[in-house]
Amino acid sequence: MATTTRGRIDKRQAILEGAFTVFAREGYAQACVQEIAREAGVAKPTVYNHMTDKATLFRNAMEAAARAILDQRIAALEPLATPGDDLHATLEEVAHTLLRLHTDGRSCALRRLLYSEITHFPDILDIVKESGPDRLTRALADRLARLALAGRLRATDPDLTAEQFLALLLGPLEARTQLGTRSLEDAELRTMARDAVETFVRAWAA
Amino acid sequence: MATTTRGRIDKRQAILEGAFTVFAREGYAQACVQEIAREAGVAKPTVYNHMTDKATLFRNAMEAAARAILDQRIAALEPLATPGDDLHATLEEVAHTLLRLHTDGRSCALRRLLYSEITHFPDILDIVKESGPDRLTRALADRLARLALAGRLRATDPDLTAEQFLALLLGPLEARTQLGTRSLEDAELRTMARDAVETFVRAWAA
DNA sequence: TCTCATTTGAACTCATGGGTTCAACATAAT
DNA sequence: ATTATGTTGAACCCATGAGTTCAAATGAGA
Incomplete structure (x- = not known):
């Protein structure tokens, strides 16, 4: 009210x-x-x-929410800029933060709305994606490229590497959170971050 | 008409x-x-x-569609029962089939509908998941357990391994298909299958 | 051929909700 | 004080669509 x-x-x-x-x-x-x-x-x-419209109200609301939500994620990658000597631990920290942000209520709601209305509002995808997952993947790829150059990661396509890191991390979320309707304990997030990073490192560490 | x-x-x-x-x-x-x-x-x-209702019509339609769609996926795992001597190739074949099924129009539509109506019809998730991703993950885990036992994969938690295989394979799809609204060339599916399997094998091959 | 269950089209009721109008009111600047 | 701009609540118009009713038509089986 x-x-x-x-x-x-x-x-x-x-x-x-x-x-x-x-x-x-x-x-x-x-x-x-x-x-x-x-x-x-x-x-x-x-x-x-x-x-003017319910439709433009929707578009504007989605855009505003997306912008607010997605800036946080880019910020979450910050630790990778100065990874210190324990790369594994830094990756886990970043992974955990990303999981936490990704399971946030508004974040899940945004994804649900995107999925449900993408057929009626195809233009919203452009608005959101541009400032969304694409930007995140690119930003992560940048970090990983640095790490590869420093000889700490296998030096191949950083875009692919970033994509796979995120897939490994966020893919299992869909099932675990019941498509974003169930919330997870922090302990479970820790475990998921650890598992994802372990596999990632095994495949990609130099 | x-x-x-x-x-x-x-x-x-x-x-x-x-x-x-x-x-x-x-x-x-x-x-x-x-x-x-x-x-x-x-x-x-x-x-x-x-x-009786538009609501029950929806429920029944979703259930029927889900059942039809998901049986195919289990069948797609069949080659893993007799992997021959080239495990890598068999995995790629299975991966490619799964990608094709996952990008099918009705399959994408089912996911979109699930996402959009899960708040109004939480019970549909149970109906669909039971015969859906969960069953697929379990079936895949069974196959992988066999392979681990035969000394061809690292012998750890097969459920985690299966989850990660699917994440690595299907995670990148979301972005590539614009949430299921764009269709992909077969060549692109091949590439995605190859990339996912290569990373998976690097991390999990014995 | 007769019967019963089902289908059909059309018209109907009723609730919901987008979008507008308008007169009364509040606020900020001059 | 006055004016311009923005807000408010209530009432209003109108389209859409869920769900029903009914008499006429149809098909399957006895």
């Missing part, structure tokens, strides 16, 4: 956040604008003051 | 297939029963003769 603050603070922001929340809970078609307005603590016409 | 065959042949089957087709194309909420009836070549009241 939220308090019915009159006047103008940051309605637009509130609308986008409320919209994402409701869309995430209900799906695009089932979400009704009335409820989004309520969630954002705003009147329905106000929503239409800022967004 | 289909010809308006009167009398009763296999209305029920037609309805389930038509329903899955339309649900796959439109999503649950946007699909309308009228159109499903048309797709199945059947009148709307006939649909309600067989199914």
Whole structure:
């Protein structure tokens, strides 16, 4: 519900956040604008003051959520810039952080919404992917290329290596989290990170 | 549209297939029963003769589609029962078949529908998973255990090994197929199978 | 040929929800 | 104080679609 603050603070922001929340809970078609307005603590016409359509409301909400979520992931790769002498441990740390971010509620909701509405909003994929998994893979590939150059990893295609690292790490998540509906204990995340990194290192360490 | 065959042949089957087709194309909420009836070549009241609800229609259609799709995958593991002397080649063959099945239109549609409606139909996950990825992973783990016992693979947890094999193989698909909306050339599937198996073997061969 | 179960099309009811209108109101700047 | 801009709630229009009803038509089996 939220308090019915009159006047103008940051309605637009509130609308986008409320919209994402409701869309995430209900799906695009089932979400009704009335409820989004309520969630954002705003009147329905106000929503239409800022967004022309339910569709563009959806697009904007998705874009905002994606941007917020995905910046964190790039930041999670930071430790790989200065890996110290224990590469294995650094990889595990990064892996664990990525798993934690990837299993976050909003993150899962974003993936679910992408999957469900990609046929009706194919353009959203471009908006999200550009700032999303692609950027993450590329950033990781950059780090790995450095490591390969330093003789600490097998020197082959860093893009492939990055792709496989992420696959090994995030692939098992889908089944474990029931497509993102179940949350995992931190201990389980640790184990998954350890398993993925161990296999990765066995295949790719120089 | 289909010809308006009167009398009763296999209305029920037609309805389930038509329903899955339309649900796959439109999503649950946007699909309308009228159109499903048309797709199945059947009148709307006939649909309600067989199914009480749009919801149960959805459940039944998903279950039927899942069963049909997933049996093929188990069958794809067959070559691993008699791997011959070239394990690497056999793995590549199996990997390639799995990729082909996984990128099939109906298969992608099933995944999309699962993702999108899992919050409204949590029970469908059980129906599908039981006969789905879980069974595949278990079946693969069985094969791998045999291979480990025969001294051809590193002898550790076969469940983990199977999970990682599938992750390495199928993980990169998501990005490459644009969440299942783009179809891939067979050559690209071959390359992906080769890359996944090569890394897998490097990490797990005895 | 007669009967029973099923199908069919069309029309109907009813609820939901997108999008708009409008008059009253609040806020900020001048 | 006044004006311009934005917000509010409530009511409204209208399209869509789930689910039902019914009389007419059909097919399978006896």
